[in-house]
Amino acid sequence: MFKLNEDYLKLPGSYLFSNIAKKVSAYQAEHPEKEIIRLGIGDVTQPLCPAVIDALHKAVDEMASAETFHGYAPDLGYEFLRSAMAQNDFQARGCDIAADEIFISDGAKSDSANIQEIFDKNCKIAVCDPVYPVYVDSNVMAGRTGEYNFDTEVWSNVIYMPCTAENGFAPELPAEIPDLIYLCFPNNPTGATISKEKLQEWVDYANKVGAVIIYDAAYEAYISDSDVPHSVFECEGARTCAIELRSFSKNAGFTGTRLGATVIPHDLKVKTNTYDGYKDVEVHSLWARRHGTKYNGAPYIIQKAGEAVYSAEGQKQIKEQVAYYMKNASYILEGLKEAGYTVSGGKNAPYIWLRTPDNMTSWEFFDYLLDKAGVVGTPGSGFGPSGEHYFRLTAFGSYENTVKAVDRIKAL
Numbered sequence: 001m002f003k004l005n006e007d008y009l010k011l012p013g014s015y016l017f018s019n020i021a022k023k024v025s026a027y028q029a030e031h032p033e034k035e036i037i038r039l040g041i042g043d044v045t046q047p048l049c050p051a052v053i054d055a056l057h058k059a060v061d062e063m064a065s066a067e068t069f070h071g072y073a074p075d076l077g078y079e080f081l082r083s084a085m086a087q088n089d090f091q092a093r094g095c096d097i098a099a100d101e102i103f104i105s106d107g108a109k110s111d112s113a114n115i116q117e118i119f120d121k122n123c124k125i126a127v128c129d130p131v132y133p134v135y136v137d138s139n140v141m142a143g144r145t146g147e148y149n150f151d152t153e154v155w156s157n158v159i160y161m162p163c164t165a166e167n168g169f170a171p172e173l174p175a176e177i178p179d180l181i182y183l184c185f186p187n188n189p190t191g192a193t194i195s196k197e198k199l200q201e202w203v204d205y206a207n208k209v210g211a212v213i214i215y216d217a218a219y220e221a222y223i224s225d226s227d228v229p230h231s232v233f234e235c236e237g238a239r240t241c242a243i244e245l246r247s248f249s250k251n252a253g254f255t256g257t258r259l260g261a262t263v264i265p266h267d268l269k270v271k272t273n274t275y276d277g278y279k280d281v282e283v284h285s286l287w288a289r290r291h292g293t294k295y296n297g298a299p300y301i302i303q304k305a306g307e308a309v310y311s312a313e314g315q316k317q318i319k320e321q322v323a324y325y326m327k328n329a330s331y332i333l334e335g336l337k338e339a340g341y342t343v344s345g346g347k348n349a350p351y352i353w354l355r356t357p358d359n360m361t362s363w364e365f366f367d368y369l370l371d372k373a374g375v376v377g378t379p380g381s382g383f384g385p386s387g388e389h390y391f392r393l394t395a396f397g398s399y400e401n402t403v404k405a406v407d408r409i410k411a412l
Contacts, residue, residue: 016383020378034374037405039402042350044250048252048257049318051309052317055304055307055308077102082099086098093231096265105259105260105291106260107259113137115245115287117142118286121144124176124180126161127158128182128183129384130380130386160386165344169187182216188216189351191349195227200236207241214243215231221318224326243283246261254305257302259306329347331402335410351392353380353390366379377392
């Protein structure tokens with residue numbers, strides 16, 4: 001008789017955004033006359049920029065000829081894209097990252113879920129609270145998180161690092177020593193950032209205690225403050241303790257075309273008992289083995305589109321798109337302040353984090369906003385226990401819908 005992986009059965013309810021989609025669909029079915037504005041899921045709305053579209057067309061044409069046809073991609077991804085990333089995202093910022101330390105993938109969500117596979121099941125994770133749900137859920141599936149307490153909404157074997165208004169929504173070094181530390185800055189969901197000086201403290205801490213930082217830099221393109229780092233590898237010593245996740249979804253609008261990357265320096269090693277005795281093993285080699293076994297690579301046409309992001313035209317055009325979304329963020333931030341809400345984020349990140357009014361729970365405010373204003377956001381409690389009584393709005397809608405949504409909220 002076959003058996004299930006019972007760790008999957010420990011997951012409480014549906015994935016957060018699937019649950020939201022079901023609730024909105026049910027509401028719209030009951031109220032077909034109402035116009036719903038979605039500022040919940042972080043999906044972009046602006047089309048791919050012209051430089052990317054041109055590259056896609058050229059790559060598709062190449063696939064029509066035997067001389068220029070491309071089949072399976074190289075395990076790490078095509079060299080032209082890895083080199084462009086190494087030069088523009090890292091070396092231009094003084095980061096010592098080489099092209100062969102970059103693995104091309106179909107997105108940061110996949111990588112953030114899969115990266116835990118190369119670590120021991122007994123490794124203890126530390127996460128910001130609130131946090132992007134995939135970090136925790138993927139570790140639940142792996143059997144690493146212990147038991148779930150439905151009263152406190154925490155896992156028994158997870159170190160939660162509360163990110164609250166009192167600490168500026170930035171985590172503090174944990175009292176209990178973790179093995180894996182998940183950090184995301186600019187942060188999803190709160191929109192918070194930390195300075196390079198503070199990030200250096202995390203790198204120093206990880207090296208001291210022998211932990212690995214899994215650093216999600218999906219929103220780095222939205223950083224405007226000079227003291228906020230775009231990469232963990234801007235910090236001294238990060239090569240021996242950090243893995244970085246990169247995404248093309250939010251910086252270049254690839255949510256529908258799917259492209260990302262994971263950066264693992266060769267210097268990240270651990271002493272391990274292998275078949276021929278104890279020796280230092282590169283984490284890079286394990287991810288390469290996993291990558292080659294379980295993944296066939298992002299399509300050639302998508303990787304060529306990714307390369308176009310780093311062209312002069314591409315850089316100019318995606319900066320215009322980022323500015324468009326940050327204009328939305330500013331409108332939401334200022335509009336909610338005018339309406340009397342306590343808000344944060346919206347400056348170096350496309351997310352606005354607000355305190356729910358009248359001590360409403362996050363889901364009560366979700367229902368209230370949907371019913372009274374026809375606006376969809378994301379309940380903060382879905383990101384962790386410290387997210388209760390908070391709510392997230394995204395700046396990824398159209399400017400017209402963003403203005404309309406904020407004006408509806410202000411009119412309540």
